[in-house]
Amino acid sequence: LSQHFVKKDGDVIIWMRLRLVASFASWLGNIMELDRSLLSRKIEVIALRIETRRTGEYLFKLRDHLLNLPRVRNAVNCGEKKLILLSQRYTDVSQIIEENGWLSEKLESTEMSSEKYTINLDYNHFTADEALKELLPTEVSIPSSFEQAGHLIHLNLRPEHEPYKKIIGQVILDKIKSCRTVVNKIGEINNEFRTFPLEILAGENNTYVILREHDCSFGFDYSKVYWNSRLSSEHARIVDLMNNLKKHNEHMLVADATCGAGPFAIPLAKNYVQVLANDLNPAAVDAIQYNGQKNKCLQFLSVHGPSCARHFLREQIDSKYTHVIFNLPATGLDLLDAFRGLKFSSNLPPLVFCYCFAPKDNKEGTLIPELQFRLQRALGLSSSDDTPHSATTHPLPPDSHRQATQFATDGFLAIRWIRNVSPNKDMFCLTFRVPSACATLEPILLEERPSPPAKRPRKSNNEEEAK
Ligand SMILES: C[S@@+](CC[C@H](N)C(=O)[O-])C[C@H]1O[C@@H](n2cnc3c(N)ncnc32)[C@H](O)[C@@H]1O
Missing domain, CATH: 3.40.50.150 (Vaccinia Virus protein VP39)
Structure with a gap:
């Protein structure tokens, strides 16, 4: 290491710095744990207090104005009455009246009144995407695609995700019910068997998967056999x-x-x-x-x-x-x-x-x-x-x-x-x-290695080796 520095070769020093940053990110990624309480919060919305028997009618007429949050009902009980919860874009009932003439008539009658309503949201109310959007810094992209084989989900995380990899793995494990193990590819495919090195991010330390395809059942170790x-x-x-x-x-x-x-x-x-x-x-x-x-x-x-x-x-x-x-x-x-x-x-x-x-x-x-x-x-x-x-x-x-x-x-x-x-x-x-x-033709000798792939002149491409 010191030899490299003694050389004072600019490229080597940059490379060493990048390695240090990468190892720090990796260390962070291994210690940073998911804190589900970060997603606990109260939100205040406008609610319409109505007769319970009118619930269906209100939900239908106001269908474009409702709260529509995952795992939160748009109509909640309140004693003998119902509260219809409106979208978070409204901070005052007058705003929705401008958009919905039917409602303005109702407000003038005594049939309905409006009030503020507080909802306690927690981790369970968020989808994986929503939770990650809240938990990761805004400049870090949300891992958008993954592959699932049986109980195992395989991610290809980017270097920017390294400090948050355990958090990402845990959120995916929590939110995808059929998943019991989340793994991350940590290197390129570099062997003949087309498998790649992986690390377990969350869940069981078990890469033996059982899955169904084309009406057949398949069992194999995902870390050892290509799929x-x-x-x-x-x-x-x-x-x-x-x-x-x-x-x-x-x-x-x-x-x-x-x-x-x-x-x-x-x-x-x-x-x-x-x-x-x-x-x-x-x-x-x-x-x-x-x-x-x-x-x-x-x-x-x-x-x-x-x-x-x-x-x-x-x-x-x-x-x-x-x-x-x-x-x-x-x-x-x-x-x-x-x-x-x-x-x-x-x-x-x-x-x-x-x-x-x-x-x-x-x-x-x-x-x-x-x-x-x-x-x-x-x-x-x-x-x-x-x-x-x-x-x-x-x-x-x-x-x-x-x-x-x-x-x-x-x-x-x-x-x-x-x-x-x-x-x-x-x-x-x-x-x-x-x-x-x-x-x-003359048969090839079986000891021969395959001939190198034929190259025709064409533009170079530096894409990553994919599966
Ligand atoms: C892309 S995978 C395809 C596996 C399977 N047919 C599928 O569609 O999922 C390629 C397979 O070829 C095997 N393999 C690699 N080199 C080989 C060779 N020289 N002779 C026979 N099999 C080889 C690998 O172990 C791997 O299982």
Whole structure:
């Protein structure tokens, strides 16, 4: 440390200062506790004293002028009478009379009178957002989105939240009834299993989650096995698509090369589709085996691994699989080189659903050529008739399932936009049938590491690595 300072290198000193500020913020974040009493307060509103039997009529006629606070009734008992509580924007009854002619008539009669009414608000009256707005300094943004997996809520807090992280975690735990644990991502995804370091902010120290998706139950350790609830509609799309294809395919064998806890494989196997499932992560392999058992579909599920997708795809005896799901968007495209020199037992090579990340398309429209280029490069194909040579982009027509497979059957490539991953990055699904020209190529050596992602000149993007 002193060496750095002796050097008097400006950058190093700034870096050290930032580190000190960050560690102080982190220390603060660990000691600052939620004080619920900070949200106890009295508010005074205008109330109309009316006959109890007229309550419905008043609530209806004054519906745009009522207090409408969470967990506070707009009409409260007061002896034999009722009090109708008006919005906090009124400090005097004359203000509402200007807006509501019906009320002015009533005031002139003896049927109603107005008065001040005091409400005691506490922490329970606030939603998570409202409570955080009150508790965090105004210059700190309110964490707006989170992901939930079973009882666990996962936040991606920013450095500005560091001093308040325990408070944020506790408020979310208190306000979201189905939540028992709140975690925060504390580092980027930096391992092959696509998991990330996390810290428990509030609640039980338990990252083993049990959740339901597509009518199946999944159990796994969230800290060890990848899961992304934002992909649930994509999981459902592929499962529905494959279930439909099964109606027309007598022999259907799906290879899920990067299965995780089984969001594709388990619902397929439960629908009597034969599935081979593999993952590199031993914890994912254990999880899918357990989930197969739990969902009573082991008869249709054959779990392999832990092994690399390339080994898995090449080592299936006679490569009998008819469909491949390859959801490893960061690097999966490059692992498709496993298909080089691979002979398939059926006349029709498998239909592949491969996910990948790509920079958001720019106006020059380089996205499709770039994805085609990366795919061709991985498959070892230069341009030939058998190469996926044309593409369609999302949005596909409403019957996009049929459209996508039809494109691939014709030797075309269907590119479907899946989701926005970060400001500069999107996720896509490439659907194509393995071109038969691949079978004639020299097989790759399995010891080889995947070739580095192909780069075409384009603008740099410094987005964060997203899930
Ligand atoms: C993005 S996750 C997808 C998991 C699951 N299919 C889903 O949709 O939620 C990618 C998975 O691929 C696994 N994986 C990473 N590298 C792999 C490789 N070389 N071979 C096989 N699986 C791999 C990870 O462990 C992780 O479970």
